[in-house]
Amino acid sequence: xxxxxxxxxxxxxxxEPVHLPCNHSTISGTDYIHWYxxxxxxxxxxxIHGLTSNVNNRMASLAIAxxxxxxTLILHRATLRDAAVYYCILRDVRGDDKIIFGKGTRLHxxx
Amino acid sequence: NAGVxxxxxxxxxxxxxxxxLQCAQDMNHEYMSWYRQDPGMGLRLIHYSVGAGITDQGEVxxxxxxxxxxxxxxxxxxLSAAPSQTSVYFCASxxxxxxxxxxxxxxxxxxx
Numbered sequence: 463x464x465x466x467x468x469x470x471x472x473x474x475x476x477x478e479p480v481h482l483p484c485n486h487s488t489i490s491g492t493d494y495i496h497w498y499x500x501x502x503x504x505x506x507x508x509x510i511h512g513l514t515s516n517v518n519n520r521m522a523s524l525a526i527a528x529x530x531x532x533x534t535l536i537l538h539r540a541t542l543r544d545a546a547v548y549y550c551i552l553r554d555v556r557g558d559d560k561i562i563f564g565k566g567t568r569l570h571x572x573x
Numbered sequence: 574n575a576g577v578x579x580x581x582x583x584x585x586x587x588x589x590x591x592x593x594l595q596c597a598q599d600m601n602h603e604y605m606s607w608y609r610q611d612p613g614m615g616l617r618l619i620h621y622s623v624g625a626g627i628t629d630q631g632e633v634x635x636x637x638x639x640x641x642x643x644x645x646x647x648x649x650x651x652l653s654a655a656p657s658q659t660s661v662y663f664c665a666s667x668x669x670x671x672x673x674x675x676x677x678x679x680x681x682x683x684x685x
Contacts (some may be wrong), residue, residue, distance in 0.1 A: 511673075563616040
């Protein structure tokens with residue numbers, strides 16, 4: 463499985479945008495980029511995914527570099543409820559269903 | 574529609590005991606997985622299944638057995654519990670062809 467690299471932790475102020483980076487320099491052409499987050503004492507939840515183009519949904523935006531070697535999850539206006547561990551995951555959609563988690567980025571939101 | 578349901582939520586076992594963690598989903602998802610999460614760590618894949626009757630090993634399968642006799646259920650069996658298996662266990666399911674996985678609320682297991 464292709465690897466991802468994320469900062470261990472980040473801080474942001476409430477009501478400001480947050481940009482969470484992810485490096486994946488060994489990404490293959492059939493790897494989708496997924497983001498999940500895990501709120502305290504809960505199971506992970508899906509946030510967003512993309513292949514080549516930038517993606518938007520009600521939770522966040524995903525900006526993918528033109529060479530696909532990095533991506534950024536954007537929370538447009540962080541709230542205290544967005545404090546969580548955010549996981550950037552690559553998954554080859556040609557293969558089986560394994561979703562392999564890394565250590566993720568712990569996001570702290572300052573009031 | 575309950576989603577992914579895990580039971581029990583909490584369990585304390587003595588070393589050497591066996592038990593089964595239950596996972597059930599009512600979304601008719603083909604794919605199901607078990608993960609463990611140790612304190613301060615990310616999730617590690619134990620076993621997964623791509624459909625009834627089909628299972629395969631993940632990253633850390635030793636000490637655990639699974640079976641998938643129905644689409645809805647994917648139990649995880651600890652054969653002889655060890656303190657190293659103290660962890661929070663999460664079950665997940667996903668529909669084939671879709672990318673979004675749904676996770677249960679977890680089972681917190683302590684082996685003493």
